[in-house]
Amino acid sequence: MMQLPIYIDGNQEGTLTVERQGAVTVMRVDMRDVGRVVRLNVYGEKSGYLGVPEPQDGRLRLTRRFTNLDMLRFPQRIEYAAERPLPGRKAPPPAKEPPKEDEPRRHVLWMGGKPYYF
Numbered sequence: 001m002m003q004l005p006i007y008i009d010g011n012q013e014g015t016l017t018v019e020r021q022g023a024v025t026v027m028r029v030d031m032r033d034v035g036r037v038v039r040l041n042v043y044g045e046k047s048g049y050l051g052v053p054e055p056q057d058g059r060l061r062l063t064r065r066f067t068n069l070d071m072l073r074f075p076q077r078i079e080y081a082a083e084r085p086l087p088g089r090k091a092p093p094p095a096k097e098p099p100k101e102d103e104p105r106r107h108v109l110w111m112g113g114k115p116y117y118f
Helices: none
Strands: 002-008 011-021 024-032 040-043 047-051 054-056 059-067 080-082 108-111 114-117
Touching (some): 047 059
Antiparallel strands (some): 054 059
Protein backbone atom coordinates (compact mmCIF):
# COMPACT_ATOMS: atom_id res chain seq x y z
CA MET A 1 0.00 0.00 0.00
CA MET A 2 1.26 3.48 -0.96
CA GLN A 3 0.10 6.83 0.37
CA LEU A 4 0.73 9.82 -1.88
CA PRO A 5 -0.02 13.54 -1.47
CA ILE A 6 -2.91 15.34 -3.17
CA TYR A 7 -2.12 18.95 -4.11
CA ILE A 8 -4.73 21.62 -4.79
CA ASP A 9 -3.37 25.05 -5.80
CA GLY A 10 0.09 23.97 -4.61
CA ASN A 11 -1.05 23.01 -1.09
CA GLN A 12 -1.28 19.47 0.20
CA GLU A 13 -4.98 18.89 0.89
CA GLY A 14 -5.21 15.13 1.34
CA THR A 15 -3.87 11.68 0.54
CA LEU A 16 -4.22 9.18 -2.27
CA THR A 17 -3.94 5.56 -1.15
CA VAL A 18 -2.97 3.05 -3.85
CA GLU A 19 -3.37 -0.63 -2.99
CA ARG A 20 -3.16 -3.84 -5.03
CA GLN A 21 -5.93 -6.37 -4.37
CA GLY A 22 -5.30 -9.37 -6.59
CA ALA A 23 -5.86 -8.38 -10.24
CA VAL A 24 -7.32 -5.02 -9.21
CA THR A 25 -5.66 -1.78 -8.09
CA VAL A 26 -7.76 0.31 -5.69
CA MET A 27 -7.19 4.07 -5.45
CA ARG A 28 -8.80 5.94 -2.54
CA VAL A 29 -8.92 9.72 -2.23
CA ASP A 30 -9.46 11.40 1.14
CA MET A 31 -9.06 15.18 1.10
CA ARG A 32 -10.28 18.40 2.65
CA ASP A 33 -13.41 19.92 1.07
CA VAL A 34 -12.03 22.90 -0.87
CA GLY A 35 -15.51 24.27 -1.68
CA ARG A 36 -15.59 23.47 -5.40
CA VAL A 37 -15.56 20.61 -7.87
CA VAL A 38 -12.11 19.05 -8.16
CA ARG A 39 -11.11 16.90 -11.14
CA LEU A 40 -8.09 14.88 -10.03
CA ASN A 41 -5.33 13.45 -12.17
CA VAL A 42 -2.38 11.35 -11.07
CA TYR A 43 1.09 12.39 -12.21
CA GLY A 44 4.39 10.64 -12.77
CA GLU A 45 6.16 10.23 -16.11
CA LYS A 46 2.72 10.85 -17.64
CA SER A 47 -0.71 11.69 -16.29
CA GLY A 48 -3.96 9.77 -15.92
CA TYR A 49 -7.47 10.91 -15.04
CA LEU A 50 -8.63 9.68 -11.64
CA GLY A 51 -12.06 11.27 -11.20
CA VAL A 52 -14.12 13.73 -9.15
CA PRO A 53 -14.24 13.16 -5.38
CA GLU A 54 -17.69 13.52 -3.77
CA PRO A 55 -18.57 15.16 -0.45
CA GLN A 56 -18.89 12.67 2.38
CA ASP A 57 -18.85 13.46 6.12
CA GLY A 58 -17.41 16.96 5.53
CA ARG A 59 -14.55 15.68 3.33
CA LEU A 60 -14.11 14.78 -0.33
CA ARG A 61 -13.74 11.06 -1.01
CA LEU A 62 -13.42 8.82 -4.04
CA THR A 63 -12.75 5.10 -4.44
CA ARG A 64 -11.86 3.71 -7.88
CA ARG A 65 -10.98 0.16 -8.86
CA PHE A 66 -8.84 -0.47 -11.94
CA THR A 67 -7.90 -3.73 -13.64
CA ASN A 68 -4.33 -4.34 -14.79
CA LEU A 69 -5.39 -3.36 -18.32
CA ASP A 70 -6.88 -0.08 -17.04
CA MET A 71 -3.65 0.67 -15.18
CA LEU A 72 -1.79 0.96 -18.51
CA ARG A 73 -3.37 4.45 -18.83
CA PHE A 74 -1.60 5.58 -15.65
CA PRO A 75 2.06 6.28 -14.88
CA GLN A 76 3.95 3.20 -13.72
CA ARG A 77 5.26 5.20 -10.76
CA ILE A 78 2.66 7.66 -9.49
CA GLU A 79 4.23 10.61 -7.63
CA TYR A 80 1.18 12.67 -6.59
CA ALA A 81 -2.40 13.61 -7.45
CA ALA A 82 -3.55 17.14 -8.35
CA GLU A 83 -5.88 19.12 -10.60
CA ARG A 84 -2.97 20.14 -12.79
CA PRO A 85 0.82 19.55 -12.70
CA LEU A 86 2.77 21.28 -9.95
CA PRO A 87 4.87 24.29 -11.02
CA GLY A 88 8.41 23.29 -11.86
CA ARG A 89 7.41 19.79 -12.90
CA LYS A 90 7.21 18.92 -16.54
CA ALA A 91 3.63 18.56 -17.77
CA PRO A 92 2.83 15.76 -20.19
CA PRO A 93 2.90 16.91 -23.82
CA PRO A 94 -0.46 18.04 -25.20
CA ALA A 95 -2.21 15.72 -27.62
CA LYS A 96 -1.87 16.75 -31.26
CA GLU A 97 -5.19 18.16 -32.41
CA PRO A 98 -6.86 17.01 -35.62
CA PRO A 99 -6.91 19.54 -38.49
CA LYS A 100 -9.69 22.12 -38.56
CA GLU A 101 -12.29 21.76 -41.31
CA ASP A 102 -11.12 24.94 -43.12
CA GLU A 103 -7.56 23.55 -43.41
CA PRO A 104 -6.66 21.38 -46.42
CA ARG A 105 -6.96 17.64 -45.76
CA ARG A 106 -3.77 15.92 -44.69
CA HIS A 107 -2.77 12.31 -44.38
CA VAL A 108 -3.43 10.51 -41.11
CA LEU A 109 -1.22 7.72 -39.78
CA TRP A 110 -2.43 5.83 -36.70
CA MET A 111 0.32 4.55 -34.42
CA GLY A 112 -0.19 3.28 -30.88
CA GLY A 113 -3.83 4.35 -30.92
CA LYS A 114 -2.95 8.01 -31.68
CA PRO A 115 -3.42 9.92 -34.94
CA TYR A 116 -0.38 11.58 -36.53
CA TYR A 117 -1.16 14.19 -39.18
CA PHE A 118 1.24 15.12 -41.97
